[in-house]
Amino acid sequence: xxxxxxxxxxxxxxxxxxxxxxxxxxxxxxxxxxxxxxxxxxxxxxxxxxxxxxxxxxxxxxxxxxxxxxxxxxxxxxxxxxxxxxxxxxxxxxxxxxxxxxxxxxxxxxxxxxxxxxxxxxxxxxxxxxxxxxxxxxxxxxxxxxxxxxxxxxxxxxxxxxxxxxxxxxxxxxxx
Amino acid sequence: xxxxxxxxxxxxxxxxxxxxxxxxxxxxxxxxxxxxxxxxxxxxxxxxxxxxxxxxxxxxxxxxxxxxxxxxxxxxxxxxxxxxxxxxxxxxxxxxxxxxxxxxxxxxxxxxxxxxxxxxxxxxxxxxxxxxxxxxxxxxxxxxxxxxxxxxxxxxxxxxxxxxxxxxxxxxxxxxxxxxxxxxxxxxxxxxxxxxxxxxxxxxxxxxxxxxxxxxxxxxxxxxxxxxxxxxxxxxxxxxxxxxxxxxxxx
Amino acid sequence: xxxxxxxxxxxxxxxxxxxxxxxxxxxxxxxxxxxxxxxxxxxxxxxxxxxxxxxxxxxxxxxxxxxxxxxxxxxxxxxxxxxxxxxxxxxxxxxxxxxxxxxxxxxxxxxxxxxxxxxxxxxxxxxxxxxxxxxxxxxxxxxxxxxxxxxxxxxxxxxxxxxxxxxxxxxxxxxxxxxxxxxxxxxxxxxxxxxxxxxxxxxxxxxxxxxxxxxxxxxxxxxxxxxxxxxxxxxxxxxxxxxxxxxxxxxxxxxxxxxxxxxxxxxxxxxxxxxxxxxxxxxxxxxxxxxxxxxxxxxxxxxxxxxxxxxxxxxxxxxxxxxxxxxxxxxxxxxxxxxxxxxxxxxxxxxxxxxx
Numbered sequence: 001x002x003x004x005x006x007x008x009x010x011x012x013x014x015x016x017x018x019x020x021x022x023x024x025x026x027x028x029x030x031x032x033x034x035x036x037x038x039x040x041x042x043x044x045x046x047x048x049x050x051x052x053x054x055x056x057x058x059x060x061x062x063x064x065x066x067x068x069x070x071x072x073x074x075x076x077x078x079x080x081x082x083x084x085x086x087x088x089x090x091x092x093x094x095x096x097x098x099x100x101x102x103x104x105x106x107x108x109x110x111x112x113x114x115x116x117x118x119x120x121x122x123x124x125x126x127x128x129x130x131x132x133x134x135x136x137x138x139x140x141x142x143x144x145x146x147x148x149x150x151x152x153x154x155x156x157x158x159x160x161x162x163x164x165x166x167x168x169x170x171x172x173x174x175x176x
Numbered sequence: 177x178x179x180x181x182x183x184x185x186x187x188x189x190x191x192x193x194x195x196x197x198x199x200x201x202x203x204x205x206x207x208x209x210x211x212x213x214x215x216x217x218x219x220x221x222x223x224x225x226x227x228x229x230x231x232x233x234x235x236x237x238x239x240x241x242x243x244x245x246x247x248x249x250x251x252x253x254x255x256x257x258x259x260x261x262x263x264x265x266x267x268x269x270x271x272x273x274x275x276x277x278x279x280x281x282x283x284x285x286x287x288x289x290x291x292x293x294x295x296x297x298x299x300x301x302x303x304x305x306x307x308x309x310x311x312x313x314x315x316x317x318x319x320x321x322x323x324x325x326x327x328x329x330x331x332x333x334x335x336x337x338x339x340x341x342x343x344x345x346x347x348x349x350x351x352x353x354x355x356x357x358x359x360x361x362x363x364x365x366x367x368x369x370x371x372x373x374x375x376x377x378x379x380x381x382x383x384x385x386x387x388x389x390x391x392x393x394x395x396x397x398x399x400x401x402x403x404x405x406x407x408x409x410x411x412x413x414x415x416x417x418x419x420x421x422x423x424x425x426x427x
Numbered sequence: 428x429x430x431x432x433x434x435x436x437x438x439x440x441x442x443x444x445x446x447x448x449x450x451x452x453x454x455x456x457x458x459x460x461x462x463x464x465x466x467x468x469x470x471x472x473x474x475x476x477x478x479x480x481x482x483x484x485x486x487x488x489x490x491x492x493x494x495x496x497x498x499x500x501x502x503x504x505x506x507x508x509x510x511x512x513x514x515x516x517x518x519x520x521x522x523x524x525x526x527x528x529x530x531x532x533x534x535x536x537x538x539x540x541x542x543x544x545x546x547x548x549x550x551x552x553x554x555x556x557x558x559x560x561x562x563x564x565x566x567x568x569x570x571x572x573x574x575x576x577x578x579x580x581x582x583x584x585x586x587x588x589x590x591x592x593x594x595x596x597x598x599x600x601x602x603x604x605x606x607x608x609x610x611x612x613x614x615x616x617x618x619x620x621x622x623x624x625x626x627x628x629x630x631x632x633x634x635x636x637x638x639x640x641x642x643x644x645x646x647x648x649x650x651x652x653x654x655x656x657x658x659x660x661x662x663x664x665x666x667x668x669x670x671x672x673x674x675x676x677x678x679x680x681x682x683x684x685x686x687x688x689x690x691x692x693x694x695x696x697x698x699x700x701x702x703x704x705x706x707x708x709x710x711x712x713x714x715x716x717x718x719x720x721x722x723x724x725x726x727x728x729x730x731x732x733x734x735x736x737x738x739x740x741x742x743x744x745x746x747x748x749x750x751x752x753x754x755x756x757x758x759x760x761x762x763x764x765x766x767x768x769x770x771x772x773x774x775x776x777x778x779x780x781x782x783x
Contacts, residue, residue, distance in 0.1 A: 020432075020604070023432055023604060024432050027430060027432050027606045032606075033432075033605065033606060034603055034604070034605050035432070035603060035604035035605070036599065036602065036603040036604075037602055037603075037604075039457070039458055039542070039598070039602045059686075060686050060687065060688075060689035060690030060691075060693060060765060061686050061687040061689070061690040061764065061765045062599065062603050062686065063599075063687065063762055063764055063765075065764035065765065065766050065767070066766070217627065217632075218626050218627050218628040218629075219625070219626035219628065220626060221496075221497075221624055221625070221626060223493075226638065230636075230638055233634035233636065236632075237627075237632050238626070238627060238632050239624040239625070239626055239627050239632050239633055239634065240624075240632070240633075240634040240635070240636075241492075241493070241496045241523075241624060241634070241635045241636075242523075242634070242635065242636035242637065242638060243489065243492065243493075243519070244489060244492075244515055244516055244519050247485065247486070247489035247492075247516065249486075250481070250485070250486040250487075250489035250490045250492075250493065251489050251490070251492055251493035251496075252493060253479065253486075253490050253493060254450065254452065254489065254490035254491060254492060254493020254494035254495070254496070254497075254501065255493040255494065255496055255497055255624075256493075257450060257477040257479065257490070257493075257494065258449060258450050258477065258493070258494035258497040258498075258499035258501065259497040259499070259623075259625045259626075261625075261626075262497070262625055262626050263626070279482050279483060279485075279486065280482070280485070280486050280489065282482075283481075283482035283486065287479070
């Protein structure tokens with residue numbers, strides 16, 4: 001089964017780290033995985049996105065023409081990617097920043113007030129991890145423990161950051 | 177009878193292909209004498225350029241790599257960084273060092289690469305048959321400045337040594353000439369210092385040598401030797417341009 | 428060792444260090460800059476190793492030339508516009524028979540082009556690129572693991588044949604991350620190739636040159652290079668065949684385009700179409716015999732490239748008229764999708780009456 005996910009948002013929202021953490025966790029679970037970031041001038045303008053493909057078999061193209069999941073952390077990303085999602089796909093929306101309605105009727109919408117929840121937890125920067133936690137629970141593609149293990153690698157043992165991020169992940173995971 | 181003048185050990189027993197009165201053969205000999213005196217023949221790597229001295233490896237009995245035009249500074253950097261125990265010198269003409277290879281020269285100097293650059297300035301492109309060089313004198317006629325070098329269209333003769341002298345990584349820059357016995361002795365002292373600096377790990381040394389080119393200047397050798405004094409060295413004054421090594425000449 | 432998640436650019440750099448690369452010289456250009464940065468962070472601190480951010484791509488490749496003269500394993504990397512600048516010295520190295528590894532994480536062209544992944548440098552890479560009669564070995568990996576493996580191969584082939592080797596990737600391969608496993612440990616001391624110039628200690632002095640005033644001598648050099656190139660063509664071709672056994676239509680593609688094509692082919696198979704893929708790993712020498720062999724069972728070929736049709740020349744030369752070759756390509760850095768390629772495959776399959 002090949003699952004492709006696009007994470008998109010403003011630069012600074014930690015969109016690339018969401019993808020990277022997912023990819024790291026997939027590798028920990030011995031799955032085939034590719035992580036493809038948008039780069040260069042495309043991200044200088046303030047938007048960022050990346051595509052993560054996870055499969056039990058070798059992955060052909062790392063590009064997602066019709067992803068299974070899209071995680072939109074802001075409104076421009078919601079508008080940009082809503083038509084890319086495959087029919088029946090799940091659209092994860094950061095409802096703290098997205099007010100507009102999705103125009104398609106064939107998608108499942110998951111609203112997560114990531115920024116609001118992150119602020120309540122005292123660190124708005126962990127909004128991405130709250131969203132990732134919710135994503136892990138709903139998508140059911142990987143185990144949350146693998147993501148936490150991956151965080152340890154990505155954050156190179158920085159205990160404070162690991163705690164903040166792990167708490168946010170669990171918070172998001174327990175939402176759904 | 178004691179033999180007091182002989183061929184340097186590091187100068188091959190070959191007949192120079194250079195024109196009568198040309199400065200290249202004198203500079204070759206001076207460098208070889210220095211290589212012998214410093215006892216570095218077995219660790220010296222020379223980097224000759226395209227140009228009249230492209231066949232330098234027929235004369236220098238040391239390892240040599242003929243490099244792309246103007247890239248001596250970069251090639252020498254690669255050699256010296258990969259083999260720091262070697263003694264690396266570039267041998268570059270005015271087109272090579274001051275035109276096509278300006279960037280490589282300036283940045284090798286700026287990095288303070290521990291190499292020795294020998295810069296032959298004869299104010300003209302020799303091997304291609306007498307075209308205008310970046311160092312061609314104002315008013316001087318060449319095949320590509322047939323009405324004389326005009327600063328309005330051709331710019332002024334570029335003073336590379338003064339430019340390199342501004343660069344922090346260069347430890348020693350001197351301009352000499354090989355047109356008279358006294359100047360030749362001064363040239364040797366400067367070259368020797370430039371090699372010694374490298375052995376002492378001091379950084380980038382550049383010796384610019386005003387060198388006669390009777391053939392392309394369309395002069396007799398004697399006239400060309402005088403022209404270096406009367407015309408060229410007025411624009412390109414001889415002497416030390418920069419010296420941060422804290423040592424003066426051996427004299 | 429365990430797998431690590433790495434970008435293609437970083438994987439090449441790490442693999443090069445493990446292959447004993449002693450000297451890296453580079454200049455920043457998107458989308459390969461991470462390779463330069465990785466070397467700055469990781470090669471420069473290794474004993475006896477050197478990293479320089481050069482003043483230009485020209486200087487960088489000439490530093491490689493200099494380091495290669497001494498027998499050191501040396502490398503540079505760039506992307507398309509920077510590769511154009513390097514061609515002069517690559518020609519000199521080919522003539523002087525100096526090994527080097529040169530990475531091109533190519534992008535859209537011509538001119539400054541775009542920073543997106545493209546394959547428009549196929550001709551430049553496989554036809555010599557600079558002046559004169561010469562070739563370079565060209566390796567075209569299509570995954571991060573292969574980038575790492577082929578980096579090692581590139582150094583070995585460069586030394587074996589005293590030839591510059593080009594590792595041709597693209598912006599997407601450079602930027603994407605995949606798990607990668609490194610099969611070699613870095614040597615404690617970087618290896619030195621025998622025969623390099625380090626001063627004439629205990630032997631007569633030697634010189635390396637590419638110029639001679641004697642045309643007959645230069646002709647002999649060209650013949651000797653040619654004989655070596657023939658040897659390389661006989662021994663060093665490499666390719667991957669995917670579902671070609673019963674295929675009636677074969678897609679030819681290299682590098683990242685082959686990844687995209689593979690996805691399309693898998694879907695075409697699910698729809699009952701007998702489609703396969705031929706992917707050259709060595710672009711020069713091109714695995715022409717292996718491709719020609721396929722024309723015994725398949726009559727139709729679809730050449731798919733992210734350019735205006737460059738490898739197709741080699742495909743046609745290899746098939747020698749024994750196949751019907753169609754081209755599909757997207758130039759300029761536009762990244763085609765597998766579904767787009769599937770549409771092309773489907774149309775061609777029906778047009779040619781392969782659906783029975």
